[in-house]
Amino acid sequence: MSDKTTSPIPNLSRRSLLKAGLATGLTAGAVGSARAGGDPLITEIQEWNRYLGDGVQARPYGTPSEFEAHVVRRDVEWLTASTESSVNFTPLHELDGILTPNGLCFERHHGGIAEIDPAAHRLMINGLVDTPLVFTMEDLKRFPRENRIYFLECAANSGMEWRGSQLNGCQYTHGMVHCVMYTGVPLKLILEEAGIKTNAKWVMPEGADSSAMTRSIPMEKALDDCLVAFKMNGEALRPEQGYPLRLVVPGWEGNMWVKWLRRIEVGDQPWHQREETSKYTDLLENGKARRFTWVMDPKSVITSPSPQAPVPHGKGPLVISGIAWSGNGRISRVDVSLDGGRNWTTARLDGPSLPKAMHRFYLDIDWDGSDLLLQSRAMDEHGFYQPTKNELRAERGENSIYHNNGIQTWHVKADGTAENVEVS
């Protein structure tokens, strides 16, 4: 990742010097430690103080530091039979704030990543409309547009938690969620341009990838806050997120946010497509299924400490950090428990609070070094709150992999390591 050709010292020797310096046995002290006798890493001139580094245009499109190479999306090979219809996970334990960088937004594909030249992309509106229309990308960019920060969560996020703790880390248990700013045209404007017939009650977005993803969406939602989006976090959509065009369905399950959006059919009833019947319905204990479970209910998870982000220091000041979101609107409150749900403390929400977006919470504690059973519980502005996993199981059984917003528990041990556990 690093181009050192402009540096007067070769890469390897610089790195070797650095490693030699680190081998002197320095350890991190308590917060605000005054290091007796001085710390050579601050009192002595370092290699990076001494020599010119890379100039501008070493990387016209920038990349992370080589010291952050471990911060990547990861998959779980045994979860799926192919990589083209598969999923990987956002490294939530390495992130902070409420935004996900585009390069780290989890991927879920049903037929691999379609690579589409935007000049060759079209969006058709047909069905129960006055005038069927075909738009180029340039056509769409002539409509008034909006910018909104929204979370996107796969309905199957935390799906493996229905039957117990099988994956050890919030990247895997909760990493099918991301949150970015979208730029797009309100779907309402596109539908109005075509003219909706009076008996039109549903729309069906269709993807241009090899899976031709299709879902049914009620007209009320289509006319409310859905966007036909072409940018995320300021720049063009990434290929794996539907470049050049995706549907944004705020607060609703990610599968409905059709990527590589090529067509929107308008109809008078739902289509009962494969991905809303055999998949993305919630099979109950009695063999019946909940269908059209679109809204992602309030949910939260502690991202640090967590199994992949152990406490790197001993007792004393400890920042407990996590994320919360709700498809109903804003998060109004998050409580944190240190003892598996017996006692709760209201966490500090920090950063912008936007509807159907991620929220960041913190609880700053003075850790006594004893075992913790960390939990978080989110509540949204409409009073909906996050249930325990057992409350969910009592209601819905364990047949489904969808819509598990149960409270997560991390067991943090005295040595700082953590693991995914269940408390009864």
Next chain:
Amino acid sequence: MSDKTTSPIPNLSRRSLLKAGLATGLTAGAVGSARAGGDPLITEIQEWNRYLGDGVQARPYGTPSEFEAHVVRRDVEWLTASTESSVNFTPLHELDGILTPNGLCFERHHGGIAEIDPAAHRLMINGLVDTPLVFTMEDLKRFPRENRIYFLECAANSGMEWRGSQLNGCQYTHGMVHCVMYTGVPLKLILEEAGIKTNAKWVMPEGADSSAMTRSIPMEKALDDCLVAFKMNGEALRPEQGYPLRLVVPGWEGNMWVKWLRRIEVGDQPWHQREETSKYTDLLENGKARRFTWVMDPKSVITSPSPQAPVPHGKGPLVISGIAWSGNGRISRVDVSLDGGRNWTTARLDGPSLPKAMHRFYLDIDWDGSDLLLQSRAMDEHGFYQPTKNELRAERGENSIYHNNGIQTWHVKADGTAENVEVS
């Protein structure tokens, strides 16, 4: 950028088919065009509908589409003598919304990019404090932290506009600005940990790069909203933005946001360092200089259409889009002129409105196809507004390259092309 090894069809043949398809002479029509006889790009099955694309983990850290390869930071070679002390520019004309992706945030270095292992990085607080302290990165992550979206603008942004229109595109005239979400510890908490002596009135941050950047900041600002930041847009700072630690000085000129932050000295008077005397002061016509011109005053620019983003279609619906920001707080209003400042229309502000952050504005017009002299004029919540360039020159002459927040003009011609012009 693209790994096609998992695809059943080789890359070249797929691309050739696509190009053949495009050669049939399709052109973009008006908004919502109903294409008579059908458009084969929507009525026929395309290559990307037919075959599986790349699976997950093709790119564990994602990259933009190959069709976006032109969206990069660019420099102007004749502006600086070296690349290590130089600048490149954010491609504002290709972006939308209020956030800048980390890979596209402009770079300004005085000694190249320091590459620092976070395990070897230290922050010292010394000078007029009760206890000089040295922090590791892990130490800093034990303090309560905040997440805030702020713009960062170089004091020299639009510097070449003082003497007329020399650079043809908003990337070059206004691209030394970006806007991201920072995660960091309030500087106030760090200073309080060390204990500030009663005669302490100033702080001096120092960078760990080879230029050892140093600036004087009054204590009032240090205790107000400054952050010691380690993340941007959710992930670790990028190397060129000061990884692993930078100072955030909201609303104030970018040079003060010291990167690779290694030390903060506390003192009773400013230090009058090189970068606040011979540089980053504003030389006036009479040979005297304005010094300590920290706040970035309200400013705006139309990003599309603009010289690098011509109108790709004829008359009819046209989205005029731009950005505005103020170091004083929120933007309250942006006006747009189509005729070089004679008549003004209030633009639509869209997206979150946050203090000292970027704001996005739009004016959706029905273009009659005649020449436009596009201008935008920002006002902030404190009533400060953006002056004309001539008003600025009358006040400050043309000796300085700093703090030019004058109104920018693009001449949009009937053929859709645009260029940087001045109107008197």
